Amino acid sequence: MSRSLSGRPLSRRRGAELEAALLEAAWDELVAAGYGGFTFEGVAERARTSRPVVYRRWPNRADLAIAAIGYHARQDPVEPPDTGTLRTDLIALLQAASDRRADLAVMVSVQMGQFFAETGTTPAEMRERFLAARGGPFWIELVLARAVERGEIDPARLTPRVASLPTDLLRHELLMTLQPVPEETIREIVDDIFLPLVMR
Numbered sequence: 620m621s622r623s624l625s626g627r628p629l630s631r632r633r634g635a636e637l638e639a640a641l642l643e644a645a646w647d648e649l650v651a652a653g654y655g656g657f658t659f660e661g662v663a664e665r666a667r668t669s670r671p672v673v674y675r676r677w678p679n680r681a682d683l684a685i686a687a688i689g690y691h692a693r694q695d696p697v698e699p700p701d702t703g704t705l706r707t708d709l710i711a712l713l714q715a716a717s718d719r720r721a722d723l724a725v726m727v728s729v730q731m732g733q734f735f736a737e738t739g740t741t742p743a744e745m746r747e748r749f750l751a752a753r754g755g756p757f758w759i760e761l762v763l764a765r766a767v768e769r770g771e772i773d774p775a776r777l778t779p780r781v782a783s784l785p786t787d788l789l790r791h792e793l794l795m796t797l798q799p800v801p802e803e804t805i806r807e808i809v810d811d812i813f814l815p816l817v818m819r
Contacts, residue, residue: 640666641673645687650722653730654737657684681738688726689749695719699758705766709809710802712758713789717800724793759786772817785813 644665649657657680663670677683697719700711727742735741750757763782766772788808792800 637668637672638676639690641668641676642687642690645683646691649684649687649726649730654680654684654732654734659683681734684731684734685745685748688723692720692723692749697758699761701765705762705769705771706809706814708762708765709785709813710805712762713785713800713805713808714802716758716786716789717793717805721793721797721799724790725797728794728797757786759783771819773819776817781813781816784816785809788812 641662645657645662647665648661652658652661659670659673659680662683663673666673673683677686697712697715700708700715702708702711727745731742731745735745759782763772763777767774767777785808789800789805792804
């Protein structure tokens, strides 16, 4: 039986099962070592497989890191709520995004500095790449479209900057504190900052 670098037996998996194991191992390696210490060898060891198995799927560690982050996010998706009012939709959406994306905020802001230096990209470009891969409208767009249909808000006030304001402010809080955003802060974003800008 083939063995890993540490001498442990290699697992025999194929297809989706193998890819999931590799991406989970890659995420764990990113969390543990940061991008600076992120290697194909470390991922293969965690996944109990060989380096060529990893190389066959991702040509470089940047692509593997992006794939691992995207995979991790897809395991606990944020679904746009439909509570019947814009205010409660926004509070529920921002709370869910905060609870489920705080670890990604920490990853991008703390662990991925060398990734951006190596690839010449920015966090904004990484985010756009994830949104493009996800397909369809973003969460906030669905929530705001429903509010427009219900007549709650004035669509003329929804400039791109204003429409992105709730999630931009949430992201700022996550990146500055590296912690889930408190409920009172989310309510302040919704009640004191965003709603006064868009309500009829």
